Amino acid sequence: MSDWRLLWRSIRAENRIFWRTPIGAFFTLGLPLIMLVLFVALFGNDPIGTEYGDITTAQFYAAGLGVFAAASATYTNIAIGLSMRRDEGILKRVRGTPIPPWVFLGGVMLSAVWIAIFATTVMVGLGMVAYGVELEAAKIPAMLVSFLAGTICFATLGVALASVAKSAASAPAIANATMLPMGFISNVFIPLDNPPKWLTLAGDIFPLKPFAVSFTEGMSPFSEAPAFEWDRLLVLLAWTLVGMAVSWRRFRWEPVVGASTGRRSRRAAAI
């Protein structure tokens, strides 16, 4: 019972930390919104050719950028946050208390999922209010399932990335070097209409496109309700298992000796 209370408290603490770090909040929430506004302004809001059929720019991007924001809120933020806090010795401190590892990591992941829900809701909400984006009630369960599968998958991969990153200096580089290329081949930054076969294949294998497609199908007027994309969800599940396996084997609570970021040494000097 008290473990659940502890989990609840750590989710809330993680949430506070997020909102009190304005730069992180801007990249996670603000930037994708700005991209939506910008893309609609640049391309107009007429129907464009996409894999889902001809849908409006806003309909495509509210879903695609919503997924992108959700993936950043989980994958990128968790990877950077955890490796930074490991370098600072915060994880080592946690390990010296009776807080169970699953509660700590659960707090980090669930708080990230909560922020992702917020980010995507704002994105889709802005699309509905400002650009006539439409939802169909019958497809909302499919969107929710896709969203949960996707954010849990990317949260797990965030923990996995923090586990293999040597220091807080390398984590953002790895996160961006994996996220951004995926963004271009995953129906997130640009609509793919008949791309070369190998690009389709690359997108299908990595987790961002399965997340984006399964979510956007739920928002496409051409899909048939209930619009579940089981094969895409299966890919997400597979990546979740990969993330769990890597985290299980490689997660560390202590900074890697000799890979300090300087932040730690500054702190040590201040004491």
Next chain:
Amino acid sequence: MSPAIEVTDLTKRYGDLRAVDGVSFSVEPGEVFAILGPNGAGKSTTVEILEGHRKRDGGLVSVLGIDPAKGGREYRNRVGIVLQSAGIDKELSVREVLDLYATAYTRRRPVDEVLEAVELTEKADARVRSLSGGQQRRVDLALGLIGDPELIFLDEPTTGFDPAARRRSWELVRKLTADGTTVVLTTHYLEEAEQLADRVAVMSGGRIVAEGTPEALRANADSGTVIRFALPSVNAPLSDLLDPLVGEASGRDRRIEIVTSAPTADLAHITAWAVDRGIELQGLVVESMNLEDVYLQLVGDETGDAAT
């Protein structure tokens, strides 16, 4: 009562380095035990093994009747850990941090009481980021205490403090330990060990080189006088000089050092011996040995910078 801590023949290697090299000691419940030694002596390695943070290579360790390597959650519920250096989430306020960690323990001290004890009541709602280094160190201490531990580890709690802040921290530690909490403290300040500890183990190069109450160490020091001089090359047998001495002689390269409890008699004998043979003793000094001398002698020259 069984000891709170029992360590037998503890060893830890990093590659070829024997960071902890056959260390044994025990700590009674309620005792304040200090491990005193220069940087690199192996203090943190030793306490972090006791805390369950590091794995040992050999030896037996029992803390509160538990092997820390296997203790897990139940063990960590009973001890407080103040690491030599560990971060705190800087975006949270002091109270939020304490509230969060307090939830983890089955026994806990009221947050306000702990804040008061570490003199941070006024900073309760300040972000950790806005605190000075010394104030953050007191948050460390507060977090070590929040679970009302039976035993608390303090790894160099005052390193880097100015003398006044250090003195205030000592008051604090005394206050906090008055209720019988067992304390294991590491420090490279001789005075800190003397002020706080019931018993001190002096550590150097991974070994314990002396152990006892501060009084015993001081008594050793006070009873000693050091006579130092250098001999020119002489043919006379040195046994005539050294054998009748009350004190202990040691020497290298003709430099002789005698630690004695009878300086007057020994000095008379030495000077008579030299005058009889027409020998001039170079650089002859007689001085009383202080605790610092004892410590420096025990840990060798490497402390030169660490002890400042």
